Amino acid sequence: MKTQIxxxxxxxxxxxxxxxxxxxxxxxLSKDRIVIIQCETGEIVIDDQLTEGKxxxxxxxxxxSSFDAxxxxxxxxxxxxxxxxxxxxxxKKLDDLLDMLYDRSIRKNCAINKIIHTIDAATFDIFMNNMxxxxxxxxxxxxxIVVNNAKGLTKNKLGNMEKTLKAINKSAEIxxxxxxxxxLITVNRDILYHAGTKKHIKxxxxxxxxxxxxxxxxxxxxxxxxxxxxxxxxxxSWLQVLNTVFLSILIQAFPFVLFGVIVSSIMQIFISNExxxxxxxxxxxxxxxxxxxxxxxxxxxxxxxxxxAARLVKKGVPLPTAVTFMLAAPIVNPLVIASTLxxxxxxxxxxxxxxxxxxxxxxxxxxxxxxxxxxxxxxxxRLEYITCRCGxxxxxxxxxxxxxxxxxVFRHAGAEFFDVGRFLIMGAFLSxxxxxxxxxxxxxxxxxxxxxxxxxxxxxxxxxxVCSTSDAFIAxxxxxxxxxxxxxxxxxxxPMLDIKNLLMLLGNFKKRFVIKLVLSIFGLSxxxxxxxxxxxx
Amino acid sequence: MEAxxxxxxxxxxxxxxxxxxxxxxxxxxxxxxxxxxxxxxxVAMIAISLVSIRDIFKPKRKVNLAPYLFFLIPLLMAFSxxxxxxxxxxxxxxxxxxxxxQGSNADYFTPDDIAENRTEDTVQMSDNSPMTEEDSLSxxxxxxxxxxxxxxxxxxxxxxxxxxxxxxxxxxWLQEIYDNMGKYEGEKIEVTGFVFKSKDFKGxxxxxxxxxxxxxxxDLQPVGLLCRYEKAAELKQDTWLKVTGTIRIVDYxxxxxxxxxxxxxxxxxxxxxxxxxxx
Numbered sequence: 001m002k003t004q005i006x007x008x009x010x011x012x013x014x015x016x017x018x019x020x021x022x023x024x025x026x027x028x029l030s031k032d033r034i035v036i037i038q039c040e041t042g043e044i045v046i047d048d049q050l051t052e053g054k055x056x057x058x059x060x061x062x063x064x065s066s067f068d069a070x071x072x073x074x075x076x077x078x079x080x081x082x083x084x085x086x087x088x089x090x091x092k093k094l095d096d097l098l099d100m101l102y103d104r105s106i107r108k109n110c111a112i113n114k115i116i117h118t119i120d121a122a123t124f125d126i127f128m129n130n131m132x133x134x135x136x137x138x139x140x141x142x143x144x145i146v147v148n149n150a151k152g153l154t155k156n157k158l159g160n161m162e163k164t165l166k167a168i169n170k171s172a173e174i175x176x177x178x179x180x181x182x183x184l185i186t187v188n189r190d191i192l193y194h195a196g197t198k199k200h201i202k203x204x205x206x207x208x209x210x211x212x213x214x215x216x217x218x219x220x221x222x223x224x225x226x227x228x229x230x231x232x233x234x235x236x237s238w239l240q241v242l243n244t245v246f247l248s249i250l251i252q253a254f255p256f257v258l259f260g261v262i263v264s265s266i267m268q269i270f271i272s273n274e275x276x277x278x279x280x281x282x283x284x285x286x287x288x289x290x291x292x293x294x295x296x297x298x299x300x301x302x303x304x305x306x307x308x309a310a311r312l313v314k315k316g317v318p319l320p321t322a323v324t325f326m327l328a329a330p331i332v333n334p335l336v337i338a339s340t341l342x343x344x345x346x347x348x349x350x351x352x353x354x355x356x357x358x359x360x361x362x363x364x365x366x367x368x369x370x371x372x373x374x375x376x377x378x379x380x381x382r383l384e385y386i387t388c389r390c391g392x393x394x395x396x397x398x399x400x401x402x403x404x405x406x407x408x409v410f411r412h413a414g415a416e417f418f419d420v421g422r423f424l425i426m427g428a429f430l431s432x433x434x435x436x437x438x439x440x441x442x443x444x445x446x447x448x449x450x451x452x453x454x455x456x457x458x459x460x461x462x463x464x465x466v467c468s469t470s471d472a473f474i475a476x477x478x479x480x481x482x483x484x485x486x487x488x489x490x491x492x493x494x495p496m497l498d499i500k501n502l503l504m505l506l507g508n509f510k511k512r513f514v515i516k517l518v519l520s521i522f523g524l525s526x527x528x529x530x531x532x533x534x535x536x537x
Numbered sequence: 538m539e540a541x542x543x544x545x546x547x548x549x550x551x552x553x554x555x556x557x558x559x560x561x562x563x564x565x566x567x568x569x570x571x572x573x574x575x576x577x578x579x580v581a582m583i584a585i586s587l588v589s590i591r592d593i594f595k596p597k598r599k600v601n602l603a604p605y606l607f608f609l610i611p612l613l614m615a616f617s618x619x620x621x622x623x624x625x626x627x628x629x630x631x632x633x634x635x636x637x638x639q640g641s642n643a644d645y646f647t648p649d650d651i652a653e654n655r656t657e658d659t660v661q662m663s664d665n666s667p668m669t670e671e672d673s674l675s676x677x678x679x680x681x682x683x684x685x686x687x688x689x690x691x692x693x694x695x696x697x698x699x700x701x702x703x704x705x706x707x708x709x710w711l712q713e714i715y716d717n718m719g720k721y722e723g724e725k726i727e728v729t730g731f732v733f734k735s736k737d738f739k740g741x742x743x744x745x746x747x748x749x750x751x752x753x754x755x756d757l758q759p760v761g762l763l764c765r766y767e768k769a770a771e772l773k774q775d776t777w778l779k780v781t782g783t784i785r786i787v788d789y790x791x792x793x794x795x796x797x798x799x800x801x802x803x804x805x806x807x808x809x810x811x812x813x814x815x816x
Binding site: 422432 | 577617751
């Protein structure tokens with residue numbers, strides 16, 4: 001049998017050695033040969049009583065340079081241990097250790113069993129703030145997180161901490177341990193023996209099974225089709241239509257999303273926070289103006305703007321400015337202006353009002369976020385911490401050299417693409433269902449007053465809008481039955497908010513923020529359109 | 538494993554996109570104007586997969602494959618189901634009232650001063666108009682389509698004394714005719730399109746329509762001129778026809794609307810590309 005390697009990581013004083021002692025206590029009766037490699041020694045030492053007279057060997061490696069694959073191989077050769085426990089140095093990256101353990105010569109004889117991270121609850125916040133990067137790297141690599149010293153904390157605080165941990169590492173099990181000996185031992189027994197076998201039904205498993213059912217259905221379908229069962233003459237043309245519409249949305253959106261994530265990655269790698277923040281002037285008024293017009297230089301569709309806006313916020317641009325930019329850019333986008341002009345030929349005023357009203361709404365929503373400012377961070381950092389813990393995301397670890405940077409841009413863009421893309425795919429799928437199954441004349445048959453038609457058009461913009469460049473053409477089909485103001489509502493809301501956009505927002509921003517954003521977009525654009533279109537039309 | 542899956546997805550999409558471009562099927566999905574972006578997408582995806590190649594050999598402990606499933610679904614759909622060319626029934630148009638749709642054209646295609654000036658001098662427009670910023674924009678884009686001598690002008694030349702609305706100029710002619718109804722009254726016209734009927738049509742009315750794609754398949758909508766033809770009732774929805782006739786301006790529900798008075802209607806083959814594009 002291969003030697004099992006367990007890794008215990010955590011900062012100095014977080015309870016690594018105590019944890020190992022607890023484990024050894026459990027192992028008292030077993031005859032397994034165990035080697036403990038300590039890369040760090042703190043106040044607590046491995047209990048002699050537990051190792052005495054048994055096949056347990058404690059090695060300590062204080063010189064980093066001597067701890068390499070060769071060293072491990074020698075230990076394996078010398079002791080032929082059943083288990084190696086590595087007490088990892090908490091200030092080093094876990095990835096480096098893992099890379100070393102993945103060395104071919106080691107993999108022949110050993111397998112990594114469990115990675116445990118210990119946390120001292122009392123100092124977690126402090127470490128998180130100061131050493132966040134390395135802490136997150138370790139947590140995200142762990143299978144199990146042991147929270148020590150949790151007694152002194154309030155339930156609320158503890159809950160928050162565990163939420164943070166979950167956000168960093170969804171799949172790891174979190175175990176609270178108290179410093180009372182017997183608790184620790186039970187916890188440890190759980191950890192190393194039973195926890196691994198515990199099965200949870202995870203959402204991903206459900207997804208997997210749905211997916212397989214889906215594939216199975218597909219196979220059956222294609223088999224039956226290729227065998228030409230005329231008896232199975234079910235009309236599947238709607239499926240084909242759905243498929244075509246779905247793919248067409250993806251085909252036109254993918255390039256824009258790719259463009260968006262590449263721009264966002266270039267911003268991440270090449271442009272420092274200071275430069276970005278300087279581009280959007282500190283002065284609130286000027287910042288807004290730049291935000292409103294920056295979209296003109298940035299001819300992308302509404303699906304590309306979400307990752308870019310999220311990046312701006314991460315880079316330190318004030319939230320109101322970033323929100324304004326996010327909402328204004330798809331409307332002042334030259335392509336969108338051109339499409340409006342095409343859709344309403346001979347009526348440049350329509351395009352003008354669209355821009356004017358769109359900018360007003362964007363500005364108003366920006367102002368809401370200025371006056372009711374968000375105290376807590378709104379951007380989900382999942383992306384940074386989890387999809388790319390390869391060291392090219394942290395501020396200090398940007399690779400040197402032009403090619404290194406280019407490489408990093410594409411890796412980063414890839415990670416971000418897969419992160420945003422799935423929301424796009426879900427959104428595209430939902431809206432293609434709506435597009436194919438919902439008869440379009442439902443809308444035109446709804447009469448009602450001006451207010452009702454405005455609300456209906458705004459809601460249908462959310463459902464029907466596919467891409468900001470085509471909104472104008474869809475809007476035109478309603479132009480005769482509904483007042484111009486309502487059609488305007490469609491064209492203004494569509495680029496700002498639609499199904500796939502909402503899902504992408506949820507992928508990048510915190511839920512609370514998205515709800516607030518959606519409500520203020522709906523509310524403000526409704527109010528503004530109601531008042532302003534009365535003046536114009 | 539994770540990296541390999543990533544590369545499979547990216548290369549799969551890139552392959553799918555380039556297959557579409559190769560076979561020209563891309564036109565079933567998106568406006569040709571999007572094609573350069575699609576090409577960019579291919580390049581970007583290949584580039585991303587190239588830099589991910591070395592990750593394959595770097596084992597990772599924790600692999601969460603669930604997010605990637607989302608990408609496999611469309612990929613599977615892309616390769617297993619053929620693209621379907623839409624007809625008027627496949628999109629849930631149901632009974633979109635074409636008269637009203639045409640009416641909407643009439644509303645917004647009505648020649649006003651600007652429209653009449655447009656062909657003569659685009660710069661003049663921005664001089665006269667109070668909205669300078671937007672107008673200079675509009676004149677730019679108008680320039681590119683309306684006044685581009687290579688493209689639109691040649692599209693809008695009459696063949697002999699007949700207007701021929703074909704694959705490349707359908708929408709352009711439609712706009713032109715609505716813009717300058719008076720100019721084209723009495724002209725001969727030849728239109729290829731599919732039969733589109735709606736509840737509101739009278740017995741002798743139908744429209745030889747085409748599906749217009751502004752951006753992608755999701756926004757397809759039928760466009761066309763109303764046509765009066767004695768045997769219109771015998772025509773079956775969605776059959777392809779070539780209609781020859783004369784343009785007349787009539788009063789339709791209170792709007793002046795150009796209609797085709799058909800002399801001759803023959804059935805014809807589906808054109809290679811069924812869609813028409815506004816730009």
